[in-house]
Amino acid sequence: MQSPVERYGGLTAEELRAFMATHPAFDDAGVTITARFGRAVARLLLRRLVASESFNFSIFLLSQSLAEDITGRNVAPARLLSNGNDPIGDAVWLVQAEIRNAYAVEDDLPDDAGAAFQRISDVGLGTHPAIVVDARSPDWAARLYPSGLDSAEFWIAIDLTAYPISKDHLRDTISRFWEQGLRTPELSRLSAQPVWENAADGIPNPRPEQRIQSRLRDTLFGAYPRRSIRAEIRTEEGRADIFIVGDITAHSGAPAQMTDWLLELKALCDRTNTGGHIGNQGARDAVTKGIVQARAYRSTQNGVQAALCCFEMRATEEDDAQCFAHVNDEATTNAIHLWRWVLYRSADDARMARYHLGRP
Amino acid sequence: MEVVNLAYQDAGTGGARLAASLRILLKCADPALVFLATMPDEAEVARFLEQLAFVFAEIEPDDQDIAVGVDATYSAPDTNIDRVIDFAEWRGPVHADHSVRAAKRLQSYAPGAVTLSRAEELVLYMRLMKRKVRAVSG
Numbered sequence: 372m373q374s375p376v377e378r379y380g381g382l383t384a385e386e387l388r389a390f391m392a393t394h395p396a397f398d399d400a401g402v403t404i405t406a407r408f409g410r411a412v413a414r415l416l417l418r419r420l421v422a423s424e425s426f427n428f429s430i431f432l433l434s435q436s437l438a439e440d441i442t443g444r445n446v447a448p449a450r451l452l453s454n455g456n457d458p459i460g461d462a463v464w465l466v467q468a469e470i471r472n473a474y475a476v477e478d479d480l481p482d483d484a485g486a487a488f489q490r491i492s493d494v495g496l497g498t499h500p501a502i503v504v505d506a507r508s509p510d511w512a513a514r515l516y517p518s519g520l521d522s523a524e525f526w527i528a529i530d531l532t533a534y535p536i537s538k539d540h541l542r543d544t545i546s547r548f549w550e551q552g553l554r555t556p557e558l559s560r561l562s563a564q565p566v567w568e569n570a571a572d573g574i575p576n577p578r579p580e581q582r583i584q585s586r587l588r589d590t591l592f593g594a595y596p597r598r599s600i601r602a603e604i605r606t607e608e609g610r611a612d613i614f615i616v617g618d619i620t621a622h623s624g625a626p627a628q629m630t631d632w633l634l635e636l637k638a639l640c641d642r643t644n645t646g647g648h649i650g651n652q653g654a655r656d657a658v659t660k661g662i663v664q665a666r667a668y669r670s671t672q673n674g675v676q677a678a679l680c681c682f683e684m685r686a687t688e689e690d691d692a693q694c695f696a697h698v699n700d701e702a703t704t705n706a707i708h709l710w711r712w713v714l715y716r717s718a719d720d721a722r723m724a725r726y727h728l729g730r731p
Numbered sequence: 732m733e734v735v736n737l738a739y740q741d742a743g744t745g746g747a748r749l750a751a752s753l754r755i756l757l758k759c760a761d762p763a764l765v766f767l768a769t770m771p772d773e774a775e776v777a778r779f780l781e782q783l784a785f786v787f788a789e790i791e792p793d794d795q796d797i798a799v800g801v802d803a804t805y806s807a808p809d810t811n812i813d814r815v816i817d818f819a820e821w822r823g824p825v826h827a828d829h830s831v832r833a834a835k836r837l838q839s840y841a842p843g844a845v846t847l848s849r850a851e852e853l854v855l856y857m858r859l860m861k862r863k864v865r866a867v868s869g
Binding site: 379380381382384386387388390391392397399400401403404407435436438439468469471560561562564602 | 735754755756757758769771774778781782785788801802803804805806807809810828829830832833836837840841847848850851853854855858859862863
């Protein structure tokens with residue numbers, strides 16, 4: 372029989388066990404660079420909030436090539452910025468994702484947000500992912516612009532608080548995710564994981580739910596930097612789609628985690644990825660299954676709130692009430708929120724729905 | 732590519748070698764990278780390398796060479812010199828390196844409700860390396 376040392380090369384099983392017993396952090400695993408940037412800036416903002424710094428605006432720009440970006444600019448290095456001991460206000464910062472290196476680019480940022488955005492664009496940094504901090508109110512507001520300030524219509528709000536995430540905040544975040552990445556086939560194609568194989572014919576790519584889940588998880592990472600976003604967690608009932616987990620202190624004083632939200636995702640399709648027809652009963656069954664799963668997963672994980680998030684890919688005239696009619700009572704009884712977003716098959720469909728049919 | 736540094740280094744026995752530091756010029760490379768990011772396989776490899784780079788960068792630069800020395804594969808007596816560490820992205824789990832099998836084994840010590848993703852396994856494994864490096868370097 373081989374010894375553990377031989378089984379794991381230079382490592383012993385005991386070393387692995389001892390390491391895991393200390394609950395090492397891994398909540399940033401799988402995070403994209405932009406979401407990692409969001410989390411690092413959020414950590415810095417919290418330190419400056421504690422320091423009661425007062426200012427109007429501050430803008431952080433993610434540079435993936437600092438050496439290039441600072442060349443030819445009048446910049447000031449701020450190597451210890453991430454420690455939180457230096458003022459951050461009324462300036463523009465070029466930083467790496469983890470803020471290990473930082474440079475102040477502009478130290479006379481205009482008081483007006485529009486003028487500040489224009490300044491960034493004028494100096495050629497408008498396509499860098501950005502975080503804008505509005506500190507004019509005591510509880511600062513921060514927004515992540517993943518495509519940069521030149522695309523100012525694409526943003527998500529960063530929740531800097533440790534309070535439970537409200538239903539409205541979470542739904543708004545997911546709505547923005549849909550609006551900016553799923554609503555039309557063109558938006559979906561911008562991702563490495565497009566959900567449509569052939570949108571015009573209603574044919575999804577394989578496993579559209581997993582594609583949506585992966586992308587939504589990235590968005591949630593950026594939006595809720597004080598939470599762990601865990602996907603595909605195994606429970607006694609199967610695998611749950613997304614858990615949003617917060618750190619708490621147990622009565623004993625020990626650190627612990629509590630599930631804030633459970634999100635069960637369903638992509639409602641009327642075609643398979645090979646072109647086969649599913650029919651509306653398939654979607655109804657998926658919704659029913661989603662409710663059962665949400666109820667079961669939440670009970671095993673002690674989740675506080677749960678939502679069934681349906682991404683409608685069928686060519687259907689059903690509205691939310693019709694789509695959820697067969698599960699409405701059970702969802703109400705079990706306090707499971709029912710949310711639905713339509714993935715239109717063309718930009719024209721999306722425009723028609725928005726301006727003529729009054730759909731979301 | 733841009734040459735950042737270029738210098739002759741003494742290679743012993745009267746010879747010399749040219750040592751260069753290079754970096755990608757992102758402004759030039761960006762269109763290609765944006766295109767590659769739309770391709771599933773390339774995007775997945777990029778994501779893996781991104782994770783590895785971020786977690787490896789947590790190890791102090793002076794200690795990064797030591798990290799290689801404490802890796803499960805490199806520190807094993809049966810590992811040949813010049814072997815690369817393959818995190819099972821290209822070879823199946825049956826033929827996986829010690830490093831991969833160690834990373835996979837972390838799951839068995841995870842809390843009951845936690846199923847580690849591949850990214851989490853990688854991050855945990857590298858943080859174990861970081862801890863071992865600290866122990867070695869003092």
